[in-house]
Amino acid sequence: MRTLIVGLVLLCAIGAQAQVKDSLVIELKNGEIMKIPFNDFYSISFHAKAGVADHQEKQPTTLVYPNPASATATITFSLASAQLVRVEISDATGKTLRTLERHSDKGKQEIHWDGMLSDGSTAPVGTYLYRIIANGDTSSGKLTLRR
Numbered sequence: 731m732r733t734l735i736v737g738l739v740l741l742c743a744i745g746a747q748a749q750v751k752d753s754l755v756i757e758l759k760n761g762e763i764m765k766i767p768f769n770d771f772y773s774i775s776f777h778a779k780a781g782v783a784d785h786q787e788k789q790p791t792t793l794v795y796p797n798p799a800s801a802t803a804t805i806t807f808s809l810a811s812a813q814l815v816r817v818e819i820s821d822a823t824g825k826t827l828r829t830l831e832r833h834s835d836k837g838k839q840e841i842h843w844d845g846m847l848s849d850g851s852t853a854p855v856g857t858y859l860y861r862i863i864a865n866g867d868t869s870s871g872k873l874t875l876r877r
Contacts (some may be wrong), residue, residue, distance in 0.1 A: 744872055762808060762838060792862060799845065802844035806840045807869060815842050816863045819853075827853065834864075845875060 757762065793806045805817060812835045819828040827847045843860075845853050855877055861870040 737784050743763060769790055774811070778839050779785070786801075792860075792869050794860065794871060794873045798876040800875070800877055801845050803843045803845070803875075804840050805860055805862065806838060806844065807864075808838050809834055809836055811836050811865070815839065815841070818861045818863070819843055820859045820861070822857060826857070827858070843873075 738745075745813040750834070787797075791808065795804055799802065809815070812833070815832060815834045816858060818826045819830070820826050829848070830841050832841070841862075847853050853875055855875050857872055857874045859870060860873055861868055
């Protein structure tokens with residue numbers, strides 16, 4: 731519960747509005763609405779780089795759910811313009827274990843990580859780092875796999 735309260739305070743600090751009922755509804759300054767049902771744990775990260783995110787404030791917002799994940803994790807983010815996006819999944823030492831890449835449109839986007847490594851093996855239980863790279867800017871955070 732503390733994490734949720736801290737997250738709501740952070741959302742308000744960047745000018746977003748949030749409501750909590752059976753889901754968390756977030757309205758960002760740019761008018762984008764994010765609705766997240768409470769059926770699992772989530773990690774919300776706020777970063778101070780431009781490129782992947784809230785166009786007016788230049789503060790990228792990424793959301794990873796579920797976090798911790800048992801198999802697949804969804805990484806959501808917002809883009810100021812259509813562009814090539816690369817998501818790197820790394821271990822705690824920074825070694826890149828998997829790279830996901832695709833062309834994405836402007837606005838809210840999702841990339842799904844299936845919990846697999848580049849060699850086709852299943853990623854072991856643990857904490858991983860993700861980095862979203864778009865238009866030369868980055869946004870990063872942590873995600874946890876539990877099976």
